[in-house]
Amino acid sequence: MEAKKTRAVNLTEEELVYPGNRACAGCGLNILYRIGLKAIGRDAILVVPPSCLTVMQGLYPITSTQLSVLNVTFASTAAAASGVRAALRAQDNDHTKVVAWAGDGGTSDIGLQALSGAIERNEDFLYICYDNEAYMNTGVQRSGTTPRGAVTANTSIGGKRERSKDVASIIAAHSPAYVASCSAAYPLDFHDKIAKALGIKGLKYIHAHTPCPPGWQMEEKVAVSIARMAVSNGLYVLYEIEDGRMTLSEPSAKLLKKKSLPRVEEYLQAQGRFKELGSDDIAAIQSDIDSKWAAYRRDMAGAAA
Amino acid sequence: MADDDLRVLTSDSYAGPGDAGRTGAWRVLRPVIDYEKCAPAKSGKAACFLCWLYCPDNVVSKTLEPKIDLVYCKGCGICAEECPPHAIAMVEESKFSDLEAADMVQAGAVTAGADRD
Numbered sequence: 001m002e003a004k005k006t007r008a009v010n011l012t013e014e015e016l017v018y019p020g021n022r023a024c025a026g027c028g029l030n031i032l033y034r035i036g037l038k039a040i041g042r043d044a045i046l047v048v049p050p051s052c053l054t055v056m057q058g059l060y061p062i063t064s065t066q067l068s069v070l071n072v073t074f075a076s077t078a079a080a081a082s083g084v085r086a087a088l089r090a091q092d093n094d095h096t097k098v099v100a101w102a103g104d105g106g107t108s109d110i111g112l113q114a115l116s117g118a119i120e121r122n123e124d125f126l127y128i129c130y131d132n133e134a135y136m137n138t139g140v141q142r143s144g145t146t147p148r149g150a151v152t153a154n155t156s157i158g159g160k161r162e163r164s165k166d167v168a169s170i171i172a173a174h175s176p177a178y179v180a181s182c183s184a185a186y187p188l189d190f191h192d193k194i195a196k197a198l199g200i201k202g203l204k205y206i207h208a209h210t211p212c213p214p215g216w217q218m219e220e221k222v223a224v225s226i227a228r229m230a231v232s233n234g235l236y237v238l239y240e241i242e243d244g245r246m247t248l249s250e251p252s253a254k255l256l257k258k259k260s261l262p263r264v265e266e267y268l269q270a271q272g273r274f275k276e277l278g279s280d281d282i283a284a285i286q287s288d289i290d291s292k293w294a295a296y297r298r299d300m301a302g303a304a305a
Numbered sequence: 306m307a308d309d310d311l312r313v314l315t316s317d318s319y320a321g322p323g324d325a326g327r328t329g330a331w332r333v334l335r336p337v338i339d340y341e342k343c344a345p346a347k348s349g350k351a352a353c354f355l356c357w358l359y360c361p362d363n364v365v366s367k368t369l370e371p372k373i374d375l376v377y378c379k380g381c382g383i384c385a386e387e388c389p390p391h392a393i394a395m396v397e398e399s400k401f402s403d404l405e406a407a408d409m410v411q412a413g414a415v416t417a418g419a420d421r422d
Binding site for chain 2: 222224
């Protein structure tokens with residue numbers, strides 16, 4: 001039933017990003033950007049608001065990206081992407097892909113209104129939100145998706161008090177053509193979901209969890225393994241929603257068979273941003289994960305059989 | 306004519322490597338691959354390539370003996386962490402002599418960055 005999965009061995013060698021960009025060492029977004037563009041290809045226009053991605057694309061006059069990028073204002077990403085699609089339509093161009101690629105601040109906080117409108121109009125483009133869980137390129141300020149308890153530049157005492165927004169669920173409530181979640185630990189899953197999304201007409205949304213070594217206060221080398229841990233302990237779930245039906249992607253689906261999931265402590269303790277969490281806070285996070293998975297087991301028991 | 310007006314109004318960049326300079330200078334630890342352990346190098350067959358897949362900076366080549374472009378490698382160490390047979394060691398830059406460093410930069414420039422200068 002599934003399309004065949006890409007493996008590292010047969011993934012295209014062609015690179016659409018040059019090395020030597022301004023991304024920090026060990027950047028999770030940089031991994032997904034590189035691999036994601038392989039799925040998007042050269043016949044595409046990217047629409048990018050202020051974000052780490054803008055930083056990675058470089059300062060005028062050099063850019064690391066080999067395809068067209070339109071840099072737009074923070075709040076207008078989805079509106080601008082709608083406009084790019086309309087302009088292509090006016091030129092009878094039905095082959096060029098339009099991909100909006102924004103950060104979690106640009107999606108969950110500032111760009112949400114334009115995105116909501118674009119989904120409601122069912123505009124034809126792919127929107128990717130990379131979620132590093134704070135405004136990283138301006139110096140780690142809390143965003144709507146920063147998890148509760150995380151220390152940021154403006155939640156430095158006691159960490160962030162509020163719960164994070166589940167942006168993908170907000171988007172899914174609009175019933176767009178396609179919704180998926182991805183992680184920097186699974187770049188090939190991201191690649192295949194982009195390829196699938198681009199084959200669907202209408203608005204497609206992908207939410208990608210991208211570790212940020214300086215913002216999460218961890219060693220650069222563990223960026224991928226920490227992101228993987230967030231999936232394997234059930235905190236971050238990889239799934240697709242098509243026609244209102246949710247299916248878990250392989251790395252998360254295999255957790256359904258497990259009697260108990262690895263505890264979340266190891267993930268939290270590996271990151272300096274969670275140093276303010278007490279044992280009660282950690283227990284509360286664990287209990288949130290456990291009840292989420294109890295619901296998945298209940299809902300998906302029939303589907304899996 | 307309208308197009309010409311627009312060209313004045315937009316500032317378009319050209320694509321190229323090193324918009325942040327030679328980012329290899331950021332590196333504190335240098336990845337060194339032991340080809341005796343590396344799966345594709347050992348078997349002579351296309352396999353694994355996880356160092357290439359996970360490299361955030363596009364500095365590892367997808368070749369039977371993967372080569373690292375030290376001109377731009379930022380030394381994050383993800384390749385070493387993700388390598389299943391642990392074939393990549395992260396070695397302190399100070400362990401390499403300047404001459405060696407120059408050689409490695411040359412080698413890197415020739416392998417992964419040949420068309421990028």
